[in-house]
Amino acid sequence: MTADQSQPLEGAPFWRPHSLQGQRVPRAFFERPTLTVAREMLGLRLVHVVEGRRVAGIVVETEAYIGEADQGCHARAGRTRRTQVMYGPPGHAYVYFNYGMHWLFNVVTEVEGFPAAVLVRALFPVEGLTYMAKQRAGRPRGAWTNGPAKLCQALGITGRYHGLDLCTDESPLFFEYDGVFDEDVVVRGPRVGLNNVPEPWRSKPWRFRVRLGRWTFR
Numbered sequence: 001m002t003a004d005q006s007q008p009l010e011g012a013p014f015w016r017p018h019s020l021q022g023q024r025v026p027r028a029f030f031e032r033p034t035l036t037v038a039r040e041m042l043g044l045r046l047v048h049v050v051e052g053r054r055v056a057g058i059v060v061e062t063e064a065y066i067g068e069a070d071q072g073c074h075a076r077a078g079r080t081r082r083t084q085v086m087y088g089p090p091g092h093a094y095v096y097f098n099y100g101m102h103w104l105f106n107v108v109t110e111v112e113g114f115p116a117a118v119l120v121r122a123l124f125p126v127e128g129l130t131y132m133a134k135q136r137a138g139r140p141r142g143a144w145t146n147g148p149a150k151l152c153q154a155l156g157i158t159g160r161y162h163g164l165d166l167c168t169d170e171s172p173l174f175f176e177y178d179g180v181f182d183e184d185v186v187v188r189g190p191r192v193g194l195n196n197v198p199e200p201w202r203s204k205p206w207r208f209r210v211r212l213g214r215w216t217f218r
Contacts, residue, residue: 004129009058012212014185018043018177025175027167030090034109034116038064039208041107041118042186045126045178048155055131055155057123057145058178063191064206065106066116071201072194075115086115091167095152095159102149105157107166107175121148121192123155124212131156185211 009015025044030037039062047056065073074083074096085094086108094106094117106117123145125132132154136144145151152158157173166174188205195202 005127009124009179014182015043015179016182017179020177021179023177024169025167025177027089027091029175030107030109030167031111032109034064034066034118035206037107037109038062038118038206039186041120041175042208042210043179043181045176046120046123046151046155047127047174047176048157049172050128050131050156053128053131055128056176057125057127057151057155059120059122059175060124060210060212061120061122062208063119063121064109064116064208065119065191066110066206068115070204072191072197072204073115073117079115083115085163086117087113088163089165091165093161093164093166093173095157095162097159098149103152103158104148105152105161119148120151121207122146122209123151125154128155181210185213187211 041059041062044059045056046059047054068075068078075086079087085092088108089112090108090110092108094108095103098104106119108117110116125145132144135154144154161173164173165171187209189207190203190205191207
């Protein structure tokens with residue numbers, strides 16, 4: 001372990017290494033029901049290769065957005081120039097600018113033609129800490145990647161990756177298998193920021209979050 005890496009989760013009683021640890025996540029992983037993907041993305045490693053160096057974090061929070069009927073989903077407006085990617089093949093990046101201020105990163109799920117995606121809401125930073133520190137200058141490590149806009153800034157993810165295939169060997173942005181979190185530390189609840197969305201969509205328990213406790217960003 002180098003100074004540019006954080007302490008791993010080995011030794012945490014609620015975490016175990018994945019049997020495919022270190023391998024890239026294939027398209028078949030994302031070509032499944034979105035709620036399954038959102039839950040099982042917890043523990044994956046999101047990697048961005050920047051100028052030949054890896055910047056990465058372990059996924060610890062996600063949200064699912066599923067179809068045109070979901071009033072919290074961008075696809076509720078149907079197929080548009082922005083949402084076209086959501087109707088495409090799974091395993092592609094859906095990156096959008098939020099409130100004219102921040103980039104948010106999602107990965108497309110399910111089958112081509114059905115609009116669905118998982119928003120990555122938080123990461124546990126593990127590689128490229130020097131790069132993250134510069135990207136999030138002035139913030140403590142615990143505030144580098146504990147939100148969807150923060151993690152995009154920390155990892156350098158912008159709209160240039162909108163539509164990117166995350167499952168090719170050439171992609172600079174991809175997921176790797178890393179570990180598996182026990183079910184008893186995974187909390188399900190309503191998605192964040194949907195105050196103006198009607199029920200039942202506002203209260204759907206489609207947010208998945210890991211309770212890391214004292215292991216958080218240590």
